[in-house]
Amino acid sequence: xxxxxxxxxxxxLLDFYGKVGELGLARRVFDEMPExxxxxxxxxxxxxxxxxxxxxxxxxxxxxxxxxxxxxxxxITCYCKLGDVEAARRIFDYNPMKNVVSWNAMIDGYCKSxxxxxxxxxxxxxxxxxxxxxxxxxxxxxxxxxxxxxxISTFQQMQAENVKPTEATMVSLLSACAHLGxxxxxxxxxxxxxxxxxxxxxxxxxxxxxxxCKCGNMDAALDxxxxxxxxxxYCWSSVxxxxxxxxxxxxxxxxxxxxxxxxxxxxxxxxxxxxxACSHSGLVIEGRKYFSEMFEVYRVEPGIEHYSCMVDLxxxxxxxxxxxxxxxxxxxxxxxxxxxxxLRACRIHKDAKLSEQVTDQLLKxxxxxxxxxxxxxxxxxxxxxxxxxxxxxxxxxxxGVHKTPGCxxxxxxNVVHEFMAGDAAHPQFAQISAFLDDVDKKLKVxxxxxxxxxxxxxxxxxxxxxxxxxxxxxxxxxxxIMSTPRGKPIRVVxxxxxxxxxxxxxxxxxxxxxxxxxxxxxxRFHHFRDGSCSCxxxx
DNA sequence: TTAGGGTTAG
Numbered sequence: 001x002x003x004x005x006x007x008x009x010x011x012x013l014l015d016f017y018g019k020v021g022e023l024g025l026a027r028r029v030f031d032e033m034p035e036x037x038x039x040x041x042x043x044x045x046x047x048x049x050x051x052x053x054x055x056x057x058x059x060x061x062x063x064x065x066x067x068x069x070x071x072x073x074x075x076i077t078c079y080c081k082l083g084d085v086e087a088a089r090r091i092f093d094y095n096p097m098k099n100v101v102s103w104n105a106m107i108d109g110y111c112k113s114x115x116x117x118x119x120x121x122x123x124x125x126x127x128x129x130x131x132x133x134x135x136x137x138x139x140x141x142x143x144x145x146x147x148x149x150x151x152i153s154t155f156q157q158m159q160a161e162n163v164k165p166t167e168a169t170m171v172s173l174l175s176a177c178a179h180l181g182x183x184x185x186x187x188x189x190x191x192x193x194x195x196x197x198x199x200x201x202x203x204x205x206x207x208x209x210x211x212x213c214k215c216g217n218m219d220a221a222l223d224x225x226x227x228x229x230x231x232x233x234y235c236w237s238s239v240x241x242x243x244x245x246x247x248x249x250x251x252x253x254x255x256x257x258x259x260x261x262x263x264x265x266x267x268x269x270x271x272x273x274x275x276x277a278c279s280h281s282g283l284v285i286e287g288r289k290y291f292s293e294m295f296e297v298y299r300v301e302p303g304i305e306h307y308s309c310m311v312d313l314x315x316x317x318x319x320x321x322x323x324x325x326x327x328x329x330x331x332x333x334x335x336x337x338x339x340x341x342x343l344r345a346c347r348i349h350k351d352a353k354l355s356e357q358v359t360d361q362l363l364k365x366x367x368x369x370x371x372x373x374x375x376x377x378x379x380x381x382x383x384x385x386x387x388x389x390x391x392x393x394x395x396x397x398x399x400g401v402h403k404t405p406g407c408x409x410x411x412x413x414n415v416v417h418e419f420m421a422g423d424a425a426h427p428q429f430a431q432i433s434a435f436l437d438d439v440d441k442k443l444k445v446x447x448x449x450x451x452x453x454x455x456x457x458x459x460x461x462x463x464x465x466x467x468x469x470x471x472x473x474x475x476x477x478x479x480x481i482m483s484t485p486r487g488k489p490i491r492v493v494x495x496x497x498x499x500x501x502x503x504x505x506x507x508x509x510x511x512x513x514x515x516x517x518x519x520x521x522x523x524r525f526h527h528f529r530d531g532s533c534s535c536x537x538x539x
Numbered sequence: 540t541t542a543g544g545g546t547t548a549g
Contacts (some may be wrong), residue, residue: 038541
């Protein structure tokens with residue numbers, strides 16, 4: 001008995017070392033084992049493969065006189081994790097002991113290598129063999145590639161086939177809701193979680209917190225957060241990012257201090273949240289302090305996103321020179337996002353001279369770099385340099401880069417409706433359009449003059465006006481007001497930043513219709529109420 | 540005791 005128990009313990013230790021990346025220690029345990037059964041060999045194959053020694057893993061696997069289904073599945077997983085999905089597929093096809101784990105590992109391998117079609121093909125071929133993990137793999141694959149609608153429809157299919165969802169299913173679905181801003185569905189999932197008595201661990205807890213933050217219900221997010229018995233850096237970061245998005249700068253800082261007190265180490269995402277919180281609330285002194293502490297105290301290396309937050313913070317506060325100095329001191333060269341932050345600040349503070357200088361810097365960026373096309377084209381357009389705009393657009397077409405079209409989402413009666421800028425595809429578009437015309441007339445009476453600054457197309461004034469009116473968030477909000485009961489808050493998610501004219505119109509609409517309007521743009525939440533916005537026009 | 544699914548930002 002004693003002998004067998006030793007092997008049992010040693011195998012556990014070997015597995016542990018393999019999983020925490022201590023391959024040397026794993027090897028030593030393996031070499032010193034008096035008896036190596038198939039379980040120990042499987043664990044060693046996994047330890048080698050997962051730590052990058054695929055050929056050693058393969059050699060050990062090939063030498064095994066006896067194999068279990070785990071042996072085969074370990075090889076499939078190792079090949080997938082190291083990016084050789086074709087090799088994994090060859091093992092999968094050849095595997096004489098194929099079981100549901102083999103299918104799941106292979107489907108996940110396709111998902112993780114951005115081959116969703118192949119994943120779905122296998123998923124469909126798996127037929128009745130599928131278990132909850134198979135479904136979860138497919139659903140999380142869709143969420144990872146931002147196919148949120150497909151994730152939800154796959155979940156509905158899972159329910160139709162009477163497969164019981166698990167905590168992992170809920171985590172993926174909540175992530176989809178967070179991205180879509182689908183609060184009603186998120187609430188439904190939370191209720192479902194309670195009814196099923198699912199265990200709310202750090203994964204599920206964080207998914208709930210994040211969903212409530214991103215869907216604009218900060219109170220519910222904090223309720224869940226406070227109820228968690230265990231919180232990791234993800235949970236803290238989600239709350240801090242959430243508070244930042246809602247413009248609660250002081251609260252974000254207090255939360256960060258609490259995180260520090262509880263001994264949870266912040267990561268780079270935590271600092272993105274913290275610094276953007278300072279930025280949204282104009283907390284310059286605090287922002288400077290945390291930026292310098294992030295490496296000195298917390299050993300988190302500032303990345304370009306953190307510099308971007310700081311440029312934004314300093315720029316908004318009118319410290320344009322300091323922002324410029326910071327850009328010059330960056331260890332990596334600035335990208336369009338960083339220069340763009342400074343350019344926005346120049347516009348707010350009406351510094352034409354620096355604006356010109358920054359524009360020059362922007363124009364020096366590589367036009368062949370995909371990320372720069374759109375920004376450059378807008379800069380040229382603002383200077384009325386239409387030839388260059390044309391060149392940028394042609395380059396974009398040539399390279400197959402397309403400008404991200406403005407897109408807004410709104411959930412009405414458990415259905416997420418999607419609107420693109422100037423989009424006439426929605427079945428109720430005629431009514432929406434008439435409604436917006438009517439709103440326009442009312443706003444003109446109130447003295448609203450459309451601001452065309454953010455419509456950078458070489459078109460005449462009248463066309464510009466209609467292009468503004470049909471920005472996606474405006475269509476979505478109009479649709480929301482038309483299709484929901486009086487007094488119900490409107491919640492819209494937009495993929496880009498709100499333009500200044502839409503921002504003004506939203507304020508007026510919140511007063512005109514006595515509605516709370518929440519718009520989550522790329523940067524933060526705007527809560528429009530009674531003619532003003534929670535961002536205090538500072539965004 | 541060995542094999543498969545889950546979270547923050549971009």
